[in-house]
Amino acid sequence: MSIEDVVARERQRYVAFYSDAMDRLRADGTEVAGELLIVVDDDVPLPYRYLRVDAATRTEGEEPHFSEIRPDLDPAFEATGYNFGSFQVDVYPFTWSAVQIAFNAAPKSVTQIEGWITRWLDTEDQWVDNGQRLSGAVHSFTQIQTDGQWWFLAADFGTAPAEALIEFIELLVSQGMTRIVLQGA
Secondary structure (H helix, E strand, O other), X not given: OOHHHHHHHHXXXXXXXXHHHHHHHXXXXXXXXXXXXXXXXXXXXXXXXXXXXXXXXXXXXXOXXXXXXOOOOOOOOOOEEEEOOOOEEEEOOOEOOEEEEEEOOOOOOHHHHHHHHHHHHOOOOOOOOOOOOOOXXXXXXXXXXXXXXXXXXXXXXXXXXXXXXXXXXXXHHHOOXXXXXXXXX
């Protein structure tokens, strides 16, 4: 199975789980807003302060309640390595809504990575995914950290298309990364 197939399968599994959960919330008459973009902390630098809340619910007379919708790891998910010649991608079990992306070199341009994140967060709320009441946007990214040997960040790819993760891998490779690891966050 290709890396594109693995990524597309995990994205589809998440979107089906997310859509079912949202339908259940709506079915009981609760007011529900999905993928609501909020700022979590003004002291956190852009674009990391943005978060798309999976579900914001409110019953009459109550304050809104924010919920995360996250499936468990797929027990059938098998770790796989992909050697593309000039770079390697190792894929361990992860969920579309909780993936850690680790890479073996410091980014050459954090600004370029942050620009990519900002675009996929769709901070202007301009995207809609095929009329399915989905934003087609990433839900969040953490800031890049390092342990001295690896650099990593965690992401919730939300309802972004599978191509978003493939594009992110390509961005990292364009910055000189030769080893990338995807795993559960």
